[in-house]
Amino acid sequence: MKKLSVIMRPLQLEDIPDAMKLSTAENWNQTEKDWKLLIENPQNICLLAEADKKIIGTVTAMNYSYDVAWIGMMLVERVYRGKGVSKLLLTNILKELENCRSVKLDATPAGQPVYKKLGFEDEYFITRMTNTSMKNLPTEDHDLLPEPIQLKYVNEIATFDKLIFGADRTHLIESLVKEYPGKAGLLRRDNQIAGFILGREGNNYHQAGPAIAETFADAKILITQALKGLNNQPIVMDVLHD
Numbered sequence: 001m002k003k004l005s006v007i008m009r010p011l012q013l014e015d016i017p018d019a020m021k022l023s024t025a026e027n028w029n030q031t032e033k034d035w036k037l038l039i040e041n042p043q044n045i046c047l048l049a050e051a052d053k054k055i056i057g058t059v060t061a062m063n064y065s066y067d068v069a070w071i072g073m074m075l076v077e078r079v080y081r082g083k084g085v086s087k088l089l090l091t092n093i094l095k096e097l098e099n100c101r102s103v104k105l106d107a108t109p110a111g112q113p114v115y116k117k118l119g120f121e122d123e124y125f126i127t128r129m130t131n132t133s134m135k136n137l138p139t140e141d142h143d144l145l146p147e148p149i150q151l152k153y154v155n156e157i158a159t160f161d162k163l164i165f166g167a168d169r170t171h172l173i174e175s176l177v178k179e180y181p182g183k184a185g186l187l188r189r190d191n192q193i194a195g196f197i198l199g200r201e202g203n204n205y206h207q208a209g210p211a212i213a214e215t216f217a218d219a220k221i222l223i224t225q226a227l228k229g230l231n232n233q234p235i236v237m238d239v240l241h242d
Contacts, residue, residue: 006056007050009048010047011047013040016032022055022077024203035073037179043064045061049089058073060072062172066097068167125241130237131234134227134234137227142221146185148186157186157193160196161173180200184198185197185225187218187222195212195218195222199226204236206234207236208227211223
């Protein structure tokens with residue numbers, strides 16, 4: 001049997017159409033804008049695998065100043081699976097992240113054994129919740145409503161976010177506010193940030209989040225307001241079990 005010859009190289013903007021073919025084949029929610037956001041941040045690491053003169057796999061890492069990096073977009077074309085391409089992609093990106101304090105990823109049950117062999121450990125569980133057509137949100141009287149996020153508030157929001165997330169996500173926050181201003185809401189109490197929510201348009205669903213707030217009540221205000229703007233539309237949210 002002929003050994004598969006694989007070339008590894010950085011993922012470029014001109015590769016987005018081919019990368020989209022891989023994510024669309026898996027019915028993932030990512031769009032060309034999502035790929036662009038990943039590639040355009042110079043801190044992020046985006047790699048691809050080529051074989052038979054075509055792109056057969058990708059992997060990315062959202063890198064927050066090497067404090068924490070989040071591996072994602074781990075994709076291999078179906079006919080090339082079981083040939084070591086996934087391991088090659090992961091090995092290469094982990095080598096690029098050797099100086100990162102913490103490396104994380106979201107693992108499906110099928111992927112957990114593979115990642116555990118590479119030294120990853122379970123940290124917490126996430127449920128991906130979907131609603132194919134959001135309807136009949138309850139009417140509630142809130143003492144305060146979110147305001148649109150203006151770009152001039154991004155640094156202030158990023159400082160608030162870092163206290164909870166643990167790393168600087170300024171580039172991500174600014175990019176989402178610029179691309180999807182209608183999905184970005186800010187809650188203030190006594191002229192101080194109490195919470196915020198961002199969102200994006202996906203290939204299959206509108207994504208609501210990240211959403212961060214100091215209290216459960218304020219988180220509910222932010223999420224409810226975001227969902228009201230998506231009536232009769234499909235929505236996805238990732239929710240931490242705890």
